[in-house]
Amino acid sequence: MRCRAQNPNCGLVMGESLALGAVGVMPCYICCNEPHFCRECLCILCGKTMRCGSNSFTSVRCFARLPGAEFCGHGAHLTCALECKMAGVIEKLGLHMEYICRWCDQRTDLRExxxxxxxxxxxxxxxxxxxxxxxxxxxxxxxxxxxxxxxxxxxxxxxxxxxxxxxxxxxxxxxxxxxxxxxxxx
Ligand SMILES: [Zn+2]
Ligand SMILES: [Zn+2]
Ligand SMILES: [Zn+2]
Ligand SMILES: [Zn+2]
Known part of the structure; x- marks a missing residue:
């Protein structure tokens, strides 16, 4: 996979991709169908660049395994997820310091x-x-x-x-x- 957003700091370019480098990712016909969308380095909520790699604690990536044993791999800025009410403590969604992925609805624990x-x-x-x-x-x-x-x-x-x-x-x-x-x- 290569970075379709032409971002020189993309994890795919730097060889630091945690989700998309080695393992199979779920096919996506929504955002990833856009010619310039990169699943590795763009936020699915605002479409802007996220920091990649292991020091990227200001964003959250969904490592959910979906049917077919492939990874979701979509990510979002924490600030975007909080603003969109898709992260934090949200009783209505049953979230407790968690993030819910817009793409696959799986939760990620945010305590780390x-x-x-x-x-x-x-x-x-x-x-x-x-x-x-x-x-x-x-x-x-x-x-x-x-x-x-x-x-x-x-x-x-x-x-x-x-x-x-x-x-x-x-x-x-x-x-x-x-x-x-x-x-x-x-
Ligand atoms: Zn990229
Ligand atoms: Zn996608
Ligand atoms: Zn964002
Ligand atoms: Zn997901």
């Missing part, structure tokens, strides 16, 4: 994304990105009834507030990781 968004504060040096990542993590957990996640949500809310009031990213990182987020979400 929350952890990686929070972990990003360790190396992000721009305040805007730090704030954006905290906000995305907050939105994924918003409305949760799980005790651990509620506790983490409060911590992240405090952290976001501190950042707004002028605290350094490092300070905020220390606060959020005072307790291990992985343990809280488990």
């Amino acid at each position: 994304h929350v952890v990686r968004l929070l972990e990003s504060l360790r190396y992000v040096d721009c305040k805007l990105s730090a704030e954006a990542n905290l906000n995305t993590a907050l939105q994924i957990m918003q409305g949760t009834k799980a005790d651990g996640a509620k506790k983490l949500l409060q911590l992240v809310e405090t952290a976001a507030h501190m950042l707004q009031k002028g605290s350094g990213i490092h300070e905020v990182y220390e606060l959020v990781h005072g307790t291990d987020p992985v343990v809280l979400l488990d």
Whole structure:
């Protein structure tokens, strides 16, 4: 497969494709029928470029196996999925910190994304990105009834507030990781 969107940073070009490189993907006659749509690097919700590869925690890819043992492989920006009410805690859809794929309706657990968004504060040096990542993590957990996640949500809310009031990213990182987020979400 090659990138039909001509994106030089596409996982297919970089050889970093996690879903589409080696394994079979489900044929798609909707978005992937468009001559310039690339399943690897474009968001199925907004059609714009997503970051690819293993450090792509700001987007979510559907690894669902569909009949025929092929992968779905469609992806979306987390911010788009949250905006479209296809991710987060949504009782109506039975989602709990999950993403539902627009293409195949399968769910993806987003707890690892929350952890990686929070972990990003360790190396992000721009305040805007730090704030954006905290906000995305907050939105994924918003409305949760799980005790651990509620506790983490409060911590992240405090952290976001501190950042707004002028605290350094490092300070905020220390606060959020005072307790291990992985343990809280488990
Ligand atoms: Zn591509
Ligand atoms: Zn498609
Ligand atoms: Zn998008
Ligand atoms: Zn899917």
